Amino acid sequence: MKVIKMEEVHLTEPLSLAIGFFDGLHLGHMSLINEVLKYKGETKTAVMSFDVHPLCVLKGEKRQSIITLEEKKELLEEMGIDYLLVIHFTKEVAALSPQAFIDEYLNKLPLKRLVCGYDFHFGDHNSGSIEDLKKQSFELIVKNAVMYNETEKVSSTLIKKLMDQGMIEEVNTLLGRPYKVKGTVIHGKQRGRLIGFPTLNIDYGMKYLPKRGVYGTIVEINHQYYIGMANIGMNPTFNDINRLSLEVNVFDFDEDVYGKEVEVTFCLYKREETVFNGLEGLKTQLTEDRKYLSQVMKKYLTLYKNNVK
Structure with missing residues (x-):
């Protein structure tokens, strides 16, 4: 797997891409990545993520993570992803309008299809949504939440809550490892x-x-x-x-x-x-x-x- 900074990207082969921060690479995230891997062979497979959690930049938080960038790289490589595309997250990136974000990071790629979660938001004040992505030329696949129970989805927030309760075996189940x-x-x-x-x-x-x-x-x-x-x-x-x-x-x-x-x-x-x-x-x-x-x-x-x- 190649790790490429978005400011240095020069790809020409068609891509199937999953986008998100993927803190944890838990079962919810895996549903997106497994969707991308269905198209391996037809296209190159890629994951797009940020180098740091957005709140570290926007609010100056020293945020402890479930998974480091290095661990993320290792796991994605083990899964067979071809490229990890890394956005250097700054306040300027955060201030991009939804369409400017799409033009800067998605439309510059040979993107055949994009896979994201149903609640994916991006751009200035998270104002960009699925509706903005539907207007683009690439195919869009939107994945529903993976549920933990009838009311709560699998998420990094849930996993941290379970960790705070010492429920490490439950955490391991939701991470899939x-x-x-x-x-x-x-x-x-x-x-x-x-x-x-x-x-x-x-x-x-x-x-x-x-x-x-x-x-x-x-x-x-x-x-x-x-x-x-x-x-x-x-x-x-x-x-x-x-x-x-x-x-x-x-x-x-x-x-x-x-x-x-x-x-x-x-x-x-x-x-x-x-x-x-x-x-x-x-x-x-x-x-x-x-x-x-x-x-x-x-x-x-x-x-x-x-x-x-």
């Missing part, structure tokens, strides 16, 4: 090692983290897979950090991997974050957590290894 956080191992407080539970402290960047608590995870280190026990929290027993930490106790692993990149896959939620009366209470609970997870996570590890082969 396990939720992952990739990051560099950094130095932490190193208390875990003192009580027999050494942890990898992960720099998770701007990734959205699930609810505070303990999770069963699969950890990829140097292309090997291990069962891990992750803790997301503020270390309330010690109360000496000012940002959520992601720490993982990796079972049957004791190597120095500071500065290396690891990938943490979240499989199940074990318990909430708890304040303990000192190290002994914490150690007792962690011993119980590890005993439980070392058993129940075996099936997850087997399934995961089979799926990545």
